[in-house]
Amino acid sequence: MKTIDELLAEGVAGKRVFVRADLNVPLDGTAITDDGRIRAVVPTVAKLAEAGARVVVASHLGRPKGAPDPAFSLAPAAARLGELLGAEVAFATDTVGESARATVAALGDGRVAVIENLRFNAGETSKDDAERGAFADQLAQLADAYVGDGFGAVHRKHASVFDLPARLPHYAGFLIATEVGVLKKLTTDVKRPYAVVLGGAKVSDKLGVIDHLLEKADRILIGGGMAYTFLKAQGHDVGSSLLQEDQVPAVQEYLKRAAERGVEFVLPVDVLVAEKFPDLTTKAPAHPDTVAADAIPAGRMGLDIGPESSTLYASKLADAATVFWNGPMGVFEHPDYADGTRAVAQALVDSPAFSVVGGGDSAAAVRILGFDENAFGHISTGGGASLEYLEGKTLPGLAALED
Ligand SMILES: Nc1ncnc2c1ncn2[C@@H]1O[C@H](COP(=O)(O)OP(=O)(O)O)[C@@H](O)[C@H]1O
């Protein structure tokens, strides 16, 4: 895999360099609540600009439906990137249209532009090779070289991640190099006990990784929206909680195999429930109830692990030597549902374990809840990406950067 150092050595002055970043940051309206993913790509962008490149930064944000949607505009991220670089950043209001072409054509040497959310174009995420390829052809018109630095999206076979690098000289950026360097350690000489904590909301995406973790981990702690499919698999009602019904048989199989292999599954013993999902804008008090995990009333939604679960999870992390954590334990964006996530973060801070926290929201949660990033072994910008990397899968966005 060629790295950005080789591109810099070849010389980039006057070249248009496309940087595929992951600027998928959490937003409250248009306010960025955590800019970690933007900060993470600054070294790559700054170095290219310093060397005289015309830098075209591109990313997805959220999951718009293949058409422009102002709620998912990258404009706030572009503005923040400009602040962090201490330089003006141009913004194109489309991806491959008139605005993008004109913005890139007007870029001077050493200047930076951000183009609008790649997922405003259906070609970006299409499962059809030809449709993705056609979008990649258009993106390729905007650049002379490609730098892959959106680690959080390397597990996606998307046009800008997979198809575009095949059309341009391609290099790995500084962030991808760092991320892969750290995660590699967890695939080789992992110190035991090795505990994995899984939560969050992308349940269907991430359940499959457990199949592999059963071969690797000593303990698997389940929280967040992931927990309810497990509770259901144990025969409990989960009310209106997030549930991946079609995965229940697979989860039953995981629980069986874990018992056979001596892998310990830790599930919530109590949860916080409410009638509805909380208002994350007003953050109005939600008045949740704490109930036993096997007694979630009908019509109630589990939104955080309860206090007994927090104590239990902390005890299961206290003597671990290695911990990988992806996915918040609850809807931490609301103060009434942040305690479970806070407890797991605190347990990692208190434990001597080498801890890796991965995922856009997990990393954001740690910082938003006031923890010092340096108290963790590594904070990865990718959740799904790091899980699939640990699984040993070929990641499209890394494979595409190979020579
Ligand atoms: N019980 C729950 N029900 C619904 N959503 C939840 C629950 N617990 C956590 N979440 C949500 O999960 C989201 C993060 O999930 P995910 O994207 O999978 O994590 P990451 O970005 O760290 O990989 C957060 O926005 C949080 O509000």
Ligand SMILES: O=C(OP(=O)(O)O)[C@H](O)COP(=O)(O)O
């Ligand atoms: O937020 C992301 O992944 P993560 O939640 O697994 O960390 C990445 O930006 C990928 O986004 P996607 O899961 O919508 O493809």
